Amino acid sequence: MPASFGEMWAELLPVGRHAGSGGYRRYAWTGADAECRDWFREQAAARGLAYEVDRNGNQWAWLGDPAAGDAVVTGSHLDSVPDGGAFDGPLGVVSAFAALDGLRARGARPTRPVAVVNFGDEEGARFGVACVGSRLATGRLTPEQAAGLRDADGVSLPQAMERAGYDPAAIGPDDERLARVGVFVELHVEQGRHLGDTASPVGVASAIWPHGRWRFDFRGEANHAGTTRMEHRRDPMPAYAATVLAAREHAASAGALATFGKLSVAPNGVNAVPSLVRAWLDARAADEPTLGRVVGAIERSAREHAAREGGEVELVRESFTPVVDFAPALRDELVRLLAARQPYEVPVLPTGAGHDAGILAAKVPAAMLFVRNPTGVSHSPAEHAREDDCVAGVEALTDVLAGLACR
Structure with missing residues (x-):
């Protein structure tokens, strides 16, 4: 039965x-x-x-x-x-x-x-x-x-x-x-x-x-956390952190949703400045033009913050659903x-x-x-x-x- x-x-x-x-x-x-x-x-x-x-x-x-x-x-x-x-x-x-x-x-x-x-x-x-x-x-x-x-x-x-x-x-x-x-x-x-x-x-x-997933690769230079002066670092982590805050602001102002919910760090050591912070953005909005504007604004913020830290960022759209x-x-x-x-x-x-x-x-x-x-x-x-x-x-x-x- x-x-x-x-x-x-x-x-x-x-x-x-x-x-x-x-x-x-x-x-x-x-x-x-x-x-x-x-x-x-x-x-x-x-x-x-x-x-x-x-x-x-x-x-x-x-x-x-x-x-x-x-x-x-x-x-x-x-x-x-x-x-x-x-x-x-x-x-x-x-x-x-x-x-x-x-x-x-x-x-x-x-x-x-x-x-x-x-x-x-x-x-x-x-x-x-x-x-x-x-x-x-x-x-x-x-x-x-x-x-x-x-x-x-x-x-x-x-x-x-x-x-x-x-x-x-x-x-x-x-x-x-x-x-x-x-x-x-x-x-x-x-x-x-x-x-x-x-x-x-x-x-x-x-x-x-409409919604999608975007991968952000923040690149910098690995170095010793205990000997590298702050002004000499090319640390991708501050650029990532600033982008998270910017994403929240951009989404909130547009009535959209933006979430960085997954993160991978290399070399991932407590006493090492990272060389790579790979983060995934989930973004959603009521319509596609709004979603495009929000993701575009987040990308610009990411590039600005990465350049400020002496690094760079690459953006890859991994999936999108209209x-x-x-x-x-x-x-x-x-x-x-x-x-x-x-x-x-x-x-x-x-x-x-x-x-x-x-x-x-x-x-x-x-x-x-x-x-x-x-x-x-x-x-x-x-x-x-x-x-x-x-x-x-x-x-x-x-x-x-x-x-x-x-x-």
Whole structure:
């Protein structure tokens, strides 16, 4: 008998959880990722669903004939950011299986194929590029670009896939599979607290802000910390520090978001002046012109501060996702389906967080449901959604699948 939502949630909770931080370290193509993938396959088998892995390592579980086309697909991802929370990603996958169970409990009979998907490496925690599985499938990330991605230990993405038992030679655009998809609906915990300030446990996404990741390489000259006078140093660290503060000011003045959240220092010695400070900027804004102005201002600040310290800086854009406006007709249909059965108002709200749904939206009609997050905290062990809100999310997704697939 298939596991209930609570049972599935309990099975996933310990996988990849770090004892010290309480957060999750489910990185792509690692042991924790393999455990999550095994769990997905077991859930598919328990429901008699047809299971397959596509050329890019994304997992699919099908109710109905996958080749029939016009499928209603739902799901999310199971990987995490470093020390992330339990809900970001897994809530969408667990809810998808639970919603299929809900359809069966209602006696609903789909007239279109329905699939649950687990997209690989959505967070980009290991190789630095988000939504790798969906980007490869849609052609937004080429096989050549993917081959150049390396983790902190120098392991390439193809090497990691091969070690995990998958064929990296097969990766690339998957137009044939995407042609099977009629619509994609992703349920996700809200990353923010718009719903937390309302009486609504579930909302519908309107758009995703444009966002990207930029690598800043501040270069200077390594030297002895105890003998090199301050005025003789070519230290890249002050330039980096000043750029962090400048980024905050530029973003705040434009109503945008800018975060330096990852840092690598060489030679990384307590008693050594660095020769290199490599830092990654995550920047987001409501529209692309604003985002471009903010990143441009941050770059100018970085170059000015680097020159002041006798060094230089190189900027590399590692990924970029333009603004995503979810398909209006599908979005409105979700609101209509929920309003017809649920007692709460259904807010329609934008988000600054990227998702696989945002990548797929360029190829197929896509939409998102958000489940209330009372604190708004995400990408943290403190991330949380109440049990009754999770149940409301499953009910909402069941309503959506029934409305879209059981006509």
